[in-house]
Amino acid sequence: MEQSSLTFRYKELERAWDGEKVYEVFIGPQHPASGHMRFIVRLDGDIIVNVEPDIGYVHRTMEKLAETKEYIKSIPLFERATIIDSNNITLGYVRALEKLLGIEVPPRARYLRTLLSEINRIASHLYGLGLAGIFINHSTMFMWGFGDREIWLQLAEELTGARLTHTYSIPGGVRSDLPQDFKDRALKAIRYMERRLKDYMKIFFNNPVTVARYKDIGILKKEDAKRLGIVGPNLRASGVRYDARLVEDYGAYREIDFEVPVREEGDALSRLLLRIDEIKISMDIIRQVLEKIPDGPILAEKYLRLIPPKLRKTMEETGRVKFPGLFASLRPPPGEATARVEMGHGEVFYHIISDGSPKPYRVRIVTPSFRNLLLLRYLPVGHRFMDFPAIYGSVDYFPPEADR
Amino acid sequence: MNLREKIEEKLKDIATSIEYPRPDLIVIAVNRDRIMEAAQRIVELGFDHLASVEGVDLPKENAIEVIYHAESYEEELRNTIVELKTRVARDDPKLQSLINVWPNALYLERETWDMLGVVFEGHPELKRLLLPPWWDDIPPLRKDYKVKVEGIIVGTK
Amino acid sequence: MMVLEIIEYIIRLILSPPIFAPIIYPGLVTVLVILLSIIWVERKIAAKVQLRYGPLYVSKPIGGALQMLADATRFFFQEIIVPRDADSIAFLIAPAASLVLPLLPIVFVPAAPSFVAISVEYSLPLVLAISALTPIVIIVMAWAANNKFTIIGGIREAFMVIAYELSLFISALAMAIFYGTLNLEDIVSMQKSLPGVILNPLAAITFFVAMVMATSRLPFDIVEGEQEIVAGPFTEYTGILYGLVMGAGYVQLYILCLVFVELFLSGWYPYIGLLGEIYPALGGVSLFIKAYLLMVFIVFLRSVYGRYRLDQAISIGWKSLLPLSLASVFLSLGLLAAGVVI
């Protein structure tokens, strides 16, 4: 086993900080930068000696709520953990459910899921990068990130009918087909974004102030990233080539030619730049999806058969799926299934245990932000107080996602 | 030697059962007192971090099942999830903490304590994580904690 | 007849430089107009760069230009809360002082040839010295509020002062050495044909950066650091007190921009004689225009930069600005030795 260089100071956790010569600063929960969580930062002079994240301010006990609902009703529920990345977070649940039900997804639906997942990923990264900008008070990056995110939300809205809460993937397929003019509009959006990324580099990522604030800050070593089970861009920026899209068979990723970007430095700047790399890759995937997408049904044959012929006709006309009545009470056979899906923030993990009733016996969801929470505890130690927002910004932590 | 054979060789003497319910999932059940040993052997196989720790309340069997899902970032192992599970008594749910085997169990175990009341012995930080600090009801993920459910019919005049 | 004479007397009194300069131009009234306009300009510029509209719905036909008036009115009538643990006297006095102190040097800044409230031989060091008092007030504020965030902010202010103050003075002195005088009026009159920035660009750059630091503008708005310390020393202020401390930074920016223009951008030249005949201060209007444009550029930097870290700003102050400012002194001496004479 490679020796880990991060000191896991469990002794320190047990230590009472009362009476120590430290300056305790509470960041959050009502605070311009922290969002719905609180940090107790302990300082020795200007140096951080300990950070205690206090989470749970937006906890909704989703796992319990899921136990009280029929299977399909939990899709909009889990969506609300990461509303900025809703197709990716629900896709994990839907995949696990499909494994339990033994449903095959038709190819066109798999491509459409991939399409929306990548649109979501771009939007999620722009959100994270915008926040990384405002954490060092770069308001232009903040506004640009959030502004350009609107383009991808518009595309998602045209595909699904909702701006954020798409509720798009359902067991056996997706809920609506590609609109006529979608390809043309999406390609325009991609070309615009490529042009804009150059300006992003000039005004933010290559800006000497940004480089000074983010370079060589909060370095996460490769071995630590592996041992701590860090996920997503934070992991890949530390040189580990792991992505749930390579692992789990979902969407159309097996049929699409794409690369998983990796950076070696492991510092805050490389975590940000890796997201830019991923935006580029995602745009490339969208191009390929629009090029390769096969014709055919968007819902599994098994369910299509249950829909009355008259409704099937309206389905073809409007491109919107009607549910078979069975959906109100899906009953998977007893058993368990796991699924992993790569979200913008990293890998989400689902474990469903079914007892054969219409409601799950247990649903376990571990979100990427919850796994990355360890970073906020270990990375800032030894850095200056002003580095704390920079590290927080670079980790792309999303409180409602961690709290569930 | 493929992964299944490796796992069976490594764990057959302490596992009470090893199952393969799905192509990407290996389920290993052990007794409560062998959990640390089993975990160490799984880490030696390369599954060096956890995807999840969860508890499943089984009131009929008067037990809580604690499930660890381990995964790996190595190319040859990453397609598989190893599920290690054990049972603890429902009225005295104690288990050895695995934070020294899997460091990222820190928050995952703490959440399981928070939600199901499983006490992880040796965990340095068993205090409220997601629930409010003043919570004194039964742990919410226990089956006897009931959520109010509404009907779908409303009667009118 | 008496009434007319009195009115005439009052008008003459107002128009005499010792009254007109501090009260109307370049003093109080001008400062008020600048405060109301520059913050609007700043918000509009940031909005434009960020693909937004910025303030608009207050006075829509003129692009929301009255937004700051609306904000100020709101501040004025908002309740002032004094924290229980604060030192209330210092807490209440400091904001007023923080606005008055940076305004004070205006009486020594000439606005046109021989148009100044108080004419002294040493106006340059006097102006800089008085404006260097502001940080003390900010530290008092931080201490009086008795809050963790304000105290960190106050300490940051103290660190920042030592980072820029020396370079600000030395680069100004470099120009004084070259021109052989400490009187701003003489310095300007010697730049009639050639602005100082061309002769000594090093001093200009150093003074500019130190000035941005002194006024806590981006990328050096470290004291406020809202992402980690809420609003630094100003955290506990509400209502008009908050308005005053926010305004103080802009007042200081204005004074330092005037000094910069007089040191490096040939002050009120080109002098407009025609306007000067109407009233002497009007002839020097180019001083005001240049200073205003400089302020616009500095507030524009908000939409380009993030914020440096405290230790980085300090190291920029000591490791880059200080050597540069010393080099600018040697450049001035070299120019004198080479016999460059204006």
Place this chain on the structure above:
Amino acid sequence: MSILSSVKRHIDAISTGLKYLFASSRMTVRYPEYSITLRDNYRGMIRYYKDKCISCSLCARICPADAIKMYRKAGEKKMYPGINYQRCIFCGFCVSICPADALEHTPVHDIAWESLEEMIFPPEEFGREWVSPALEEGARRVKAVFDEKRGLTHVPE
């Protein structure tokens, strides 16, 4: 970073800022004066057609937010759905599952109410037609257009 490249990067950043300062592109839609026309498939306010309804109550059974309830008048056997917009999350499951096409989305979403009670719509009122209040007050309709240079813009129809 050498001084030269650092200076170049500063100049790049400032010139990019200046470029956008003088370029004419804005993303904002000034809402009450302009109203974005939503596309036909937008999942907006839900409209109910009582004449098509077959009282199967699937909509109420699938509603994940308990927003739709079946209303039964005393003494009558048939039930009809009503909606509570305090709860509705616009997932559209009810519309998707309706076997008689008695529910449909309208491309209207900017509705506000003054009190919570007004947000509950029994079957009789569930069928009302929705009009955007902005359009009622004379907002100009704009539609979203993608442009390679300016990204997402909104042009008058």
